[in-house]
Amino acid sequence: MITETPMAVGTWSTDATKDRGWSIQHQNKKRFGAAAFVGRFQPFHNGHLWLVNRALDLAEKVVIVIGSHRGPVTIKNPWTTEERQKMILDSLPKEAQDRILFTAVRDYHYNDDLWVIAVQQAVTNALGPDYEGKIALVGVNKDH
Secondary structure: OOOOOOOOOOOOOOOOOHOOOOOOOOOOOEEEEEEEEEEOOOOOHHHHHHHHHHHHHEEEEEEEEEOOOOOOOOOOOOOOOOHHHHHHHHOOHHHHOOOOOEEEOOOOOOOOEEEEEHHHHHHHHHHOOOOOOOOOEEEOOOOO
């Protein structure tokens, strides 16, 4: 697991049509084979985009775990899993899209242990049975 202070990983452009935010600097040698990024993404915003790009700088593949899967549409969660996945892909250039894997987990209210197991299993399944590399956990320490 990685814990680090956010830092610039690319060049910022205010012209969203040019490079849609942080530019991807794909390097041949990555520190990790995969990175996992867990969130509700309600909605997917520039902070999320920054973290996805950071994950792409760290790893060959990024597994985006969409939370609150199959929950009812509410004011707190107005978009379906499929809509959130489309928002994320639409914000990334094709090169980055090819390195993104998606999975989803439902909420486990009042049982963090089951939720952690579900996230770990979802990431493992997304990467496939032959994956043996290190996995970085990318995110912001805001919940605990």
